[in-house]
Amino acid sequence: LAKTTxxxxxxxxxxxxxxxxxxxxxxxTNDYITWYQxxxxxxxxxxIQGYKTKVTNEVASLFIPAxxxxxxxxxxxxxxxxxxxxxxxxxxxxxxxxxxxxxxxxQLTVWP
Amino acid sequence: xxxxxxxxxxxxxxxxxxxxxxxxxxxxxxxxxxYRQDPGMGLRLIHYSVGAGITDQGEVPNGYNVSRSxxxxxxxxxxxxxxxxxxxxxxxSSYAGTGVNQPQHFGDGTRLSIL
Numbered sequence: 033l034a035k036t037t038x039x040x041x042x043x044x045x046x047x048x049x050x051x052x053x054x055x056x057x058x059x060x061t062n063d064y065i066t067w068y069q070x071x072x073x074x075x076x077x078x079x080i081q082g083y084k085t086k087v088t089n090e091v092a093s094l095f096i097p098a099x100x101x102x103x104x105x106x107x108x109x110x111x112x113x114x115x116x117x118x119x120x121x122x123x124x125x126x127x128x129x130x131x132x133x134x135x136x137x138x139q140l141t142v143w144p
Numbered sequence: 145x146x147x148x149x150x151x152x153x154x155x156x157x158x159x160x161x162x163x164x165x166x167x168x169x170x171x172x173x174x175x176x177x178x179y180r181q182d183p184g185m186g187l188r189l190i191h192y193s194v195g196a197g198i199t200d201q202g203e204v205p206n207g208y209n210v211s212r213s214x215x216x217x218x219x220x221x222x223x224x225x226x227x228x229x230x231x232x233x234x235x236x237s238s239y240a241g242t243g244v245n246q247p248q249h250f251g252d253g254t255r256l257s258i259l
Contacts, residue, residue, distance in 0.1 A: 075234045075250025078247035
């Protein structure tokens with residue numbers, strides 16, 4: 033599976049838009065990009081998944097360019113409660129289910 | 145709807161002791177798995193199961209055993225605890241689905257310390 037690279041940490045202020053970029057240069061045709069969020073003392077929580085172009089749900093948007101070698105998770109107007117670790121994962125369609133490979137993620141800290 | 149329930153939430157063991165971490169899900173998910181998370185690290189897959197009676201090893205299986213006798217339960221056993229197994233353990237479940245992988249649902253973890 034393609035290795036992912038994302039910033040170790042990011043800081044933002046309440047009300048700002050936050051964009052976290054993930055690099056996955058060796059992504060394959062059958063791979064999807066998936067993001068999870070983890071709060072302290074909790075398990076990860078699925079946020080969004082996409083294959084190409086743009087995906088939006090009630091929590092976030094995911095932008096994937098045509099070459100799919102990177103992706104950007106966009107959180108609109110963050111609040112203090114968005115402080116968490118965000119993981120970018122590449123998941124292969126049709127692979128052994130649930131074999132998720134987590135990197136160190138991006139620690140997002142939102143300040144008042 | 146309880147989701148994925150892990151017990152206990154905290155546990156302290158002495159080296160050499162054995163223990164079973166419990167995981168139960170009420171969503172009728174076929175797939176269940178165990179991960180460990182060490183400080184400042186991502187999660188690493190220990191063992192997983194694609195259905196009752198079927199288990200397989202993940203990335204770091206040594207020192208751990210699993211079994212899946214029912215759809216709902218997937219216990220993780222430490223046969224002889226070692227300090228290197230001090231970690232936070234997460235259980236996850238999902239539908240098997242077809243095509244695109246289904247989102248994983250995680251429990252809130254068991255914090256295990258081995259002295």
